[in-house]
Amino acid sequence: xxxxxxxxxxxxxxxxxxxxxxxxxxxxxxxxxxxxxxxxxxxxxxxxxxxxxxxxxxxxxxxxxxxxxxxxxxxxxxxxxxxxxxxxxxxxxxxxxxxxxxxxxxxxxxxxxxxxxxxxxxxxxxxxxxxxxxxxxxxxxxxxxxxxxxxxxxxxxxxxxxxxxxxxxxxxxxxxxxxxxxxxxxxxxxxxxxxxxxxxxxxxxxxxxxxxxxxxxxxxxxxxxxxxxxxxxxxxxxxxxxxxxxxxxxxxxxxxxxxxxxxxxxxxxxxxxxxxxxxxxxxxxxxxxxxxxxxxxxxxxxxxxxxxxxxxxxxxxxxxxxxxxxxxxxxxxxxxxxxxxxxxxxxxxxxxxxxxxxxxxxxxxxxxxxxxxxxxxxxxxxxxxxxxxxxxxxxxxxxxxxxxxxxxxxxxxxxxxxxxxxxxxxxxxxxxxxxxxxxxxxxxxxx
Amino acid sequence: xxxxxxxxxxxxxxxxxxxxxxxxxxxxxxxxxxxxxxxxxxxxxxxxxxxxxxxxxxxxxxxxxxxxxxxxxxxxxxxxxxxxxxxxxxxxxxxxxxxxxxxxxxxxxxxxxxxxxxxxxxxxxxxxxxxxxxxxxxxxxxxxxxxxxxxxxxxxxxxxxxx
Numbered sequence: 001x002x003x004x005x006x007x008x009x010x011x012x013x014x015x016x017x018x019x020x021x022x023x024x025x026x027x028x029x030x031x032x033x034x035x036x037x038x039x040x041x042x043x044x045x046x047x048x049x050x051x052x053x054x055x056x057x058x059x060x061x062x063x064x065x066x067x068x069x070x071x072x073x074x075x076x077x078x079x080x081x082x083x084x085x086x087x088x089x090x091x092x093x094x095x096x097x098x099x100x101x102x103x104x105x106x107x108x109x110x111x112x113x114x115x116x117x118x119x120x121x122x123x124x125x126x127x128x129x130x131x132x133x134x135x136x137x138x139x140x141x142x143x144x145x146x147x148x149x150x151x152x153x154x155x156x157x158x159x160x161x162x163x164x165x166x167x168x169x170x171x172x173x174x175x176x177x178x179x180x181x182x183x184x185x186x187x188x189x190x191x192x193x194x195x196x197x198x199x200x201x202x203x204x205x206x207x208x209x210x211x212x213x214x215x216x217x218x219x220x221x222x223x224x225x226x227x228x229x230x231x232x233x234x235x236x237x238x239x240x241x242x243x244x245x246x247x248x249x250x251x252x253x254x255x256x257x258x259x260x261x262x263x264x265x266x267x268x269x270x271x272x273x274x275x276x277x278x279x280x281x282x283x284x285x286x287x288x289x290x291x292x293x294x295x296x297x298x299x300x301x302x303x304x305x306x307x308x309x310x311x312x313x314x315x316x317x318x319x320x321x322x323x324x325x326x327x328x329x330x331x332x333x334x335x336x337x338x339x340x341x342x343x344x345x346x347x348x349x350x351x352x353x354x355x356x357x358x359x360x361x362x363x364x365x366x367x368x369x370x371x372x373x374x375x376x377x378x379x380x381x382x383x384x385x386x387x388x389x390x391x392x393x394x395x396x397x398x399x400x401x402x403x404x405x406x407x408x409x410x411x412x413x414x415x416x417x418x419x420x421x422x423x424x425x426x427x428x429x430x431x432x433x434x435x436x437x438x439x440x441x442x443x444x445x446x447x
Numbered sequence: 448x449x450x451x452x453x454x455x456x457x458x459x460x461x462x463x464x465x466x467x468x469x470x471x472x473x474x475x476x477x478x479x480x481x482x483x484x485x486x487x488x489x490x491x492x493x494x495x496x497x498x499x500x501x502x503x504x505x506x507x508x509x510x511x512x513x514x515x516x517x518x519x520x521x522x523x524x525x526x527x528x529x530x531x532x533x534x535x536x537x538x539x540x541x542x543x544x545x546x547x548x549x550x551x552x553x554x555x556x557x558x559x560x561x562x563x564x565x566x567x568x569x570x571x572x573x574x575x576x577x578x579x580x581x582x583x584x585x586x587x588x589x590x591x592x593x594x595x596x597x598x599x600x601x602x603x604x605x606x607x608x609x610x
Contacts, residue, residue, distance in 0.1 A: 331511075334464035338508025342487055353487050392488040392576075396500035397507045
């Protein structure tokens with residue numbers, strides 16, 4: 001009995017060893033030879049222009065950049081449940097960037113998530129979406145990236161928990177979750193919807209944030225666009241379960257993505273980068289993206305339309321007093337009246353700064369209050385530049401308890417949804433997030 | 448009744464809970480340095496410090512600030528004994544119409560509280576929320592640098608930064 005157990009163990013060990021060996025052999029990817037960096041004159045100007053638009057759609061600069069850093073030089077931590085991954089320097093610096101990458105190496109990285117030197121790349125880089133782009137489009141992005149200003153900057157090493165710091169395991173992840181198939185247009189749909197699908201599912205990688213992820217960090221494709229997270233923010237559902245007070249239409253999405261109608265909604269948090277980048281993109285593509293995303297949710301159900309009607313009536317509630325003396329009581333009402341109503345108030349909305357009507361705000365309608373807490377604490381900056389504060393943050397004015405009281409009041413006053421139960425937890429999460437960011441900024445302030 | 452700590456003194460004011468701090472400072476406490484510019488937290492003319500951090504007092508209800516330390520321009524010195532930022536702004540003649548200057552000085556004070564020798568890039572980034580319609584920004588930046596120097600010299604002569 002004892003002998004046979006040992007035998008079994010030996011056989012199991014041998015099988016494991018052979019299996020591991022085979023896996024390692026199978027997971028190997030060759031290094032591709034480095035090249036001398038390509039000169040700008042080698043690229044067709046029309047290809048460069050197209051690459052600039054596609055890189056903007058792909059929002060590359062949002063991750064491959066740190067706060068106030070050089071564009072595309074990377075160094076930004078991407079927090080994942082498995083630890084922090086630092087975005088890489090993708091400027092054409094030959095040593096610290098990708099100046100030594102051939103077009104073939106770049107195409108392989110975008111399609112298969114493999115670095116020029118053969119290392120597997122973590123799927124924080126959304127190659128599961130990039131893989132849907134056409135060869136021509138990837139070549140255009142390559143031309144654009146290779147003609148950026150080189151930055152000689154070494155980015156920090158990743159800070160991942162064992163065993164996820166072993167890159168070869170990513171090969172197994174790809175086997176399970178990477179669909180290498182090309183994008184196939186749906187002949188029953190319009191050209192605009194197909195263009196939108198191609199961009200949204202591919203380069204724009206909307207699902208990377210707006211689709212929930214499984215335990216291995218892959219998108220749950222059976223719950224596509226059911227809502228996810230991004231950098232501590234809620235990326236709301238884009239499908240029929242969207243928290244929006246009034247269902248999105250293609251036109252409204254277009255206005256939002258173009259930042260042209262701030263009364264109906266303005267991008268905050270990580271979405272602000274998307275809107276900033278989309279300003280570089282032809283209007284036809286933004287229309288196509290809007291049309292496709294609106295179609296994900298489909299036509300609103302009767303229940304959905306009823307919710308929208310109630311919210312619209314609430315939004316027009318001009319008669320509703322919002323001072324502390326209106327009988328709703330509590331410190332939240334007074335804080336709203338003294339800090340928010342100047343811009344958001346039903347009676348006092350300033351023509352020069354038409355702030356979002358809070359009865360139509362999605363941030364007050366999500367299941368958890370994280371986005372509302374982050375907006376109240378940190379404010380909203382204009383996606384387009386430094387000189388426009390839009391909404392100031394209140395983290396230095398309001399205490400945690402006061403923010404909790406305010407958020408409770410806003411949820412009760414501007415929606416008919418049940419009260420939030422986890423506001424203090426959400427405030428704690430937001431503070432963790434901005435203490436990391438403040439350290440980053442203070443380091444620069446002192447520099 | 449709202450009890451506020453303003454410039455180190457405890458002050459009691461009879462104001463509604465939603466009254467902005469700016470109105471309390473100007474109308475009840477006769478501290479008129481902070482100005483009403485836009486009333487929307489967009490221009491910075493009303494900037495004061497709360498626990499050392501710059502805030503827009505036009506959109507900060509006074510009632511939420513009980514127990515916190517409020518500092519206004521009047522708290523940084525007097526006409527007879529001007530503070531380092533006052534002196535630097537006068538010597539650089541940084542004011543044109545002067546409406547934004549109290550806010551500018553308060554925001555600059557917040558920076559100099561934590562950074563003894565800010566570079567011009569840091570000053571520019573830090574001062575960005577405050578607007579000046581006359582265009583004296585170049586003198587304002589010079590004044591902030593000069594004030595930083597005064598503060599460093601004062602610290603060196605008393606040895607207070609060696610602790």
